[in-house]
Amino acid sequence: MITVENISKSFASTGAPVVALRDVSLAVGAGSLYGVVGSASAGKSTLARCVALQERPDRGVVRYDGLNTTALEGRRLRDARRQLAVVDSRLQPERTVAGNVAAPLERTGVEGPQRRNKVGSLLDLVGLSKRAAQLPAELTEGQRRRVAIARALAVQPSVLLADDPTHGVEPDDAGSVLTVLDRARAELGATVLLTTQDAGTARRICDEVALLERGVVVESGNVLGLLGKPGSKIADELLPSVETSRSEMGRYDRTVDTVLIGFAAVGALLPEAAGRFDVELATIGGGLTRFGDTPVARFRLGVRGQRADAALAWIAEHGASVSHPLYGLHNVAA
Known part of the structure; x- marks a missing residue:
């Protein structure tokens, strides 16, 4: 379980500091698919980096299964980061689809036969087995996002973080990307936290959702539970x-x-x-x-x-x- 407790984060600028997050709290249940919805300037990416342990909040705590990660250093921080994977859409252009998925397995020393089997099962999961020998340039943007998800899943994370995974993807392709994230949760047991500008994304696959506006969570909860709530901003969006x-x-x-x-x-x-x-x-x-x-x-x-x-x-x-x-x-x- 991921618990975000009253985290705030600001960044220096030429004038007053830019406040990206203000006292944000979330509780992401194990095995859930949690969506954070907000505009481009809402603070979603900063929140994702804090949860991914790539940024330290100025105040507040991020916990994984009760462990306070905020003060971790060195080996203990690296061990905590191994529990999670971040979907990075930047692929290695000179490597094939299979080669991109295999990259993290190569770095961790997984041997050839086991590595090939793992890559094959992941490409099957994301529906790209027939594209294994192609280069990223030969794929659509949605297919490249699915390769990125497969690569992130190669390390068998308990938590998968996807920051705006369908941004810039054609609608038909976007549906396939969301299906893959849902399969990662359903078939691999990963807890999936995604951010998105599109409320429709949350409607299609998320169990729980939070609405972020100018760095503040204005509403959160179970998606179906919020729909009949009078005055719910999330319901109005969805x-x-x-x-x-x-x-x-x-x-x-x-x-x-x-x-x-x-x-x-x-x-x-x-x-x-x-x-x-x-x-x-x-x-x-x-x-x-x-x-x-x-x-x-x-x-x-x-x-x-x-x-x-x-x-x-x-x-x-x-x-x-x-x-x-x-x-x-x-x-x-x-």
Whole structure:
């Protein structure tokens, strides 16, 4: 388990110091896939370097399984770093795909037959077995990222750190990169910590997520658990947008926003409530998406009927989040 406790980090500049992190705390469970979401200037890369033990925070502590790594020096620091690997997208251009993956094994003295077997299994994991003899220049950017992940996994780390692994990668290729990170967690048992500017990345593969803004964690927690939380910034980033015209909303007795999680809720909860309470529940905005294998819907509902309040209360009692929309620019079209 990785525990980040109130770390702060600043860098000298010609004027006042630039503060990259302010009292950041995270708890990354063993075997989880944790995403840190934020803009390019949010402090994600600085956080990743601190967790990777490449930067020392000015204040605070980074712990691995309870061990305070902040004060480690020399051999003890090197031993701690062996638990983790950082995905470095810079490949050796003169070496083949297989040669790049083999490089860390060569440095640690793994013998030929064992090294070849290991490289083969890693290339199979990242879906590039047929590209083993090619050079990096012959690959797409997404394929090169997958090679970099395979190389990082060669040392069998317990923790894998990926800083913006899909940045600059075409959407189709980006999906393959994320699949590989998920397989590293599922099949190799690695704890994966990734940073990303794209909230969609967190939606596709992350168990837990933190939103970083100007060096501060403004929200964190289990992804599915945050979706129905009123006022959640992460939920607003991850869920389908909802826009409805005032005239459309005016056709109903009331309008509400609801978040439905899981196959049963998405498929049956609203029709059952409509029939049980003899009300009309019309979807007038929002949409459906997936978080991993779990379907999630955010709908704006137009409601008609004398037992509307009872129907909405019943929906909420059965696990849906129900809230009244705010009449702002993001919610109501002119």
